[in-house]
Amino acid sequence: MLTNTIKIKDEEFFELKEIIYKASAITFAESKKYLLENRLSKRLQELNFNSFKEYLYYLKYDINRIKEMDTLLNLVTINETYFLRERQQMDHLMKSTIPAILTRGKKNIRIWSAACSTGEEPYSMAILLREYALSTRANYEIIGTDINTEVVDIAKKGVYRGMSFRGVPPNFQSTYFTQNGLVYEIKDEFKHRVRFQIGNLISHTLPAQVGKFDVIFCRNALIYFDIEGKQKVLDMFYNCLNTPGYLYLGHSESTIKIKSKFVLQNFGNGVFHIKE
Numbered sequence: 001m002l003t004n005t006i007k008i009k010d011e012e013f014f015e016l017k018e019i020i021y022k023a024s025a026i027t028f029a030e031s032k033k034y035l036l037e038n039r040l041s042k043r044l045q046e047l048n049f050n051s052f053k054e055y056l057y058y059l060k061y062d063i064n065r066i067k068e069m070d071t072l073l074n075l076v077t078i079n080e081t082y083f084l085r086e087r088q089q090m091d092h093l094m095k096s097t098i099p100a101i102l103t104r105g106k107k108n109i110r111i112w113s114a115a116c117s118t119g120e121e122p123y124s125m126a127i128l129l130r131e132y133a134l135s136t137r138a139n140y141e142i143i144g145t146d147i148n149t150e151v152v153d154i155a156k157k158g159v160y161r162g163m164s165f166r167g168v169p170p171n172f173q174s175t176y177f178t179q180n181g182l183v184y185e186i187k188d189e190f191k192h193r194v195r196f197q198i199g200n201l202i203s204h205t206l207p208a209q210v211g212k213f214d215v216i217f218c219r220n221a222l223i224y225f226d227i228e229g230k231q232k233v234l235d236m237f238y239n240c241l242n243t244p245g246y247l248y249l250g251h252s253e254s255t256i257k258i259k260s261k262f263v264l265q266n267f268g269n270g271v272f273h274i275k276e
């Protein structure tokens with residue numbers, strides 16, 4: 001039924017953006033004010049609020065404030081993703097990085113999709129491990145985490161619609177999914193390879209929750225962070241990687257202003273980060 005857009009005043013915008021930043025490291029430029037208005041107006045109306053002032057009070061003082069923070073983050077995160085996105089990086093992982101790890105005799109390989117959204121990224125890796133005939137050569141544990149509780153639930157179900165398959169090759173759906181009307185459910189073989197949990201990249205407890213990895217993918221999430229947020233997360237990734245360990249960021253994400261001990265290496269048109 002609803003929704004009329006509720007306008008946010010400048011001072012409310014600054015306060016709200018600070019609350020979101022402290023909770024997630026996600027930044028909103030002033031030009032993105034409309035985005036908060038559009039995404040949150042319905043929520044305000046559900047709570048019977050007429051202004052962002054009332055919502056801010058609720059977020060700060062209400063008994064439900066902790067739960068509301070999750071709802072807020074679910075509403076403001078950008079969760080766009082699809083199978084085999086930026087495939088070049090995934091192919092590099094399969095053709096070069098994993099074989100290099102196997103050559104060192106490693107039998108248990110841990111891979112982290114650190115902002116996995118609805119799960120297409122880690123499931124793509126599980127599928128490609130089989131396509132590249134790597135799945136039987138070691139034990140793989142793939143973990144997907146995301147701050148958004150709703151996308152993590154979707155990822156766990158592993159049920160997808162058309163948009164998740166844009167750009168996949170013919171037969172991708174019929175080979176790796178079971179069709180049920182308009183939706184496609186990932187086959188158990190791949191579903192069982194990936195474990196999902198809620199994980200905030202800036203939470204101090206996250207490293208202990210997830211453990212150490214050989215490979216981390218964190219693509220198209222740090223673009224929403226400022227330098228300080230990126231720095232924090234990159235340091236955390238460095239500590240969470242085994243030596244050697246490999247980090248892939250999004251295709252267009254640069255770490256040029258970040259201090260880190262990672263060594264950058266080129267492949268094709270891309271780069272990846274190595275902990276040596």
Ligand SMILES: C[S@@+](CC[C@H](N)C(=O)[O-])C[C@H]1O[C@@H](n2cnc3c(N)ncnc32)[C@H](O)[C@@H]1O
Nearest residue numbers: 024077079081115117147148200201219220221
């Ligand atoms: C655009 S999606 C990227 C999904 C996938 N990695 C890809 O490249 O297709 C960005 C994801 O980052 C998540 N995210 C944003 N801030 C986060 C944080 N502080 N901790 C964990 N995940 C976060 C969002 O919820 C969203 O699902």
